[in-house]
Amino acid sequence: MKHLASTRSGDAYAALIDNLRDFIDTEVIPRENLETAQDGDETRRIARDLQALAQARGLGAPRGRREDGGLALSWTECCAYLEQAGRSFLGPLALRCAPPTQPDVFALESLASPAQRERYLLPLMRGERASCFAMTEPAPGVGSDPRMLATSARRTPDGWVIDGHKWFISGAMRADFAIVVARTESGSSWFLVDVDTPGFRIVRDIPTMEPFDMGGHAEILLQDLHVPADALIGEEGKGLAHSQLRLEGARLFHCMRYIGLASRAMGIAQEYACRRESQGVKLADHQMVQAMVADAHIQLYAARQMTLDVARRLDAGESIRHHSSMAKVFVAEAVYQVADSAVQMCGALGVSEDIPVSMILRMLRPFRIYDGASEVHRAAIARRALNHGLAA
Ligand SMILES: Cc1cc2nc3c(=O)[nH]c(=O)nc-3n(C[C@H](O)[C@H](O)[C@H](O)COP(=O)(O)OP(=O)(O)OC[C@H]3O[C@@H](n4cnc5c(N)ncnc54)[C@H](O)[C@@H]3O)c2cc1C
Missing domain, CATH: 1.10.540.10 (Acyl-CoA dehydrogenase/oxidase, N-terminal domain)
Structure with a gap:
């Protein structure tokens, strides 16, 4: 390193x-x-x-x-x-x-007004307040396609009235405030909403396959929710660009963390393969097991290099849209494959909860869906390549 x-x-x-x-x-x-x-x-x-x-x-x-x-x-x-x-x-x-603290901080650092900085961003950075990011909605609302945003924010003489239905909002069960994405006259916009505002109602915590989660994935109803004019974050109608900004940093952090988790799973599997025997030799002496180990090392090496490259571009102030999409797809699929091989190598013990490998697999699986599903990223990568004649 x-x-x-x-x-x-x-x-x-x-x-x-x-x-x-x-x-x-x-x-x-x-x-x-x-x-x-x-x-x-x-x-x-x-x-x-x-x-x-x-x-x-x-x-x-x-x-x-x-x-x-x-x-x-x-x-x-x-x-x-x-x-x-x-x-x-x-x-x-x-x-x-x-997440969601780190990406919310990243986005608010560039978008918050001085008053929003004092009230929301600085306490969030100090760990005194917790946030969540509320964009996704049940059908027919927004999921993979940001144009399907159904939650509305209507202007009133002294602010906005928000109505909508959100779900899978990570961290909402312990959040003090939410960044709510809603449709205004000029498009998608972001709002800061204190969760104790009348009209903000958590319906339930949706159980998921992820272990060790402390903020839940909430379903939320927003009904006749009044917020002041200064609840608007950044520019009205620029919510799509704001979301893009937030997701780019979020994806990168996920990639870094999940490389660590996948590497740990393979480490456990390697140890198992070195002590468990089958047909008179250690599992580690079977070539098909060796292939899983080798592929995992190749995948994680490539995943690290791609993540590092995107990080360097971000430090250099370059646009990372295209590269972070490619890295996200590759890393999400690579870490999952590595964890899957680790489960395979550990046999029945691998699917048990006696060791953490099966939980690592469960933790990594949703990453191929959130922050842009692999298919959606592939479509965007190909569109950019074909429309701009990018060399592969
Ligand atoms: C653990 C977890 C945490 C989450 N946390 C948050 C959060 O904090 N805040 C928040 O707002 N949201 C959150 N989400 C929601 C997440 O952002 C959405 O799941 C994601 O945007 C996909 O939307 P969807 O689930 O509605 O899938 P859909 O849009 O219904 O898509 C389903 C599948 O269809 C395929 N598909 C969709 N569109 C295309 C296309 N254009 N081309 C090809 N195939 C396509 C993909 O395979 C996709 O996985 C979270 C989700 C999970 C699983």
Whole structure:
């Protein structure tokens, strides 16, 4: 990881990564109790303890400001940091870089007005308030196609009235405020909404296959919800561009974290293959098992390089739209395949909950759907390539 250290003192960066690796191995992974993986309250309690421990070791939110205990890492430096944090289900929670906080901070940093910054962004960065991002709707509302946005925001003399139905809103069960995407006269727009505003109603927490989730995936009804004029974020009608901005950073963080999780799954599978025997030899001596190991290493190597390339482009202020789409599709599919091979190599134990491999597989599967389904990204990549004559 030496090449990553170039943007700050190499030794200090290497020491930071070593410190984090040790923290994840000695403090975080031992606190993963697979039996309480679906207990959000328990996960929240453990995450709070771990946040204090992380802080005491000088480990904090990778993109956070130094004055808030953050590390202000570049995107490039985040790659190794997030990979280490991501090796444990609890790592991103302990280091305050789990979604939706990080992408919401990223978007609000460039879009929030000075008043919104004081009231929402800074408390979010300090961990004093929690956010969620509410765009997706049940059919016939918005899913993969952003033009299908059905939630409306109607202008009134003193603000806006929002009506709509959202679902799969991550983190909403513990959020203090939501970024709500709604249709206004000039198109899609973003609004900051305190969850205790009358008309904001959480219907239920939708159970999903993801373990160690502490904020849920909520279904929400917005009915006759009045917000003031200054609830509008950024420019009216520019919601699509805002969402694009938010998703690009979010995708990259997911890629970094999930490379760590997939790598851990393969590490467990390799250990198993080195001690378990079949037909008189170790599993590790069977060539078809070796092929799974080799393919996993090739996939994760490529996934790391693509993620790093997108991070460098982001640090350089380049548009990452095309490259982040390609990286997202590749990494989402690669990490899932690696985890799937890890399950296969571990046999029945791999599908059990005695070891974390099956939960890793469950954690990685939805990434091929959220932040743009693989098919939707492929269609966009091909459209850009064909319309602009891009060389492959
Ligand atoms: C764990 C999880 C967390 C989430 N968190 C949030 C959140 O915090 N906030 C939020 O707003 N949303 C969230 N979502 C929702 C997510 O953004 C949507 O699932 C995603 O945008 C896809 O929309 P959809 O589920 O309605 O799928 P649909 O639009 O119904 O598509 C279903 C499938 O059809 C195919 N498909 C769709 N369009 C095309 C196309 N153009 N070409 C080819 N194939 C296509 C794809 O295979 C796709 O997976 C979350 C989802 C999950 C699973």
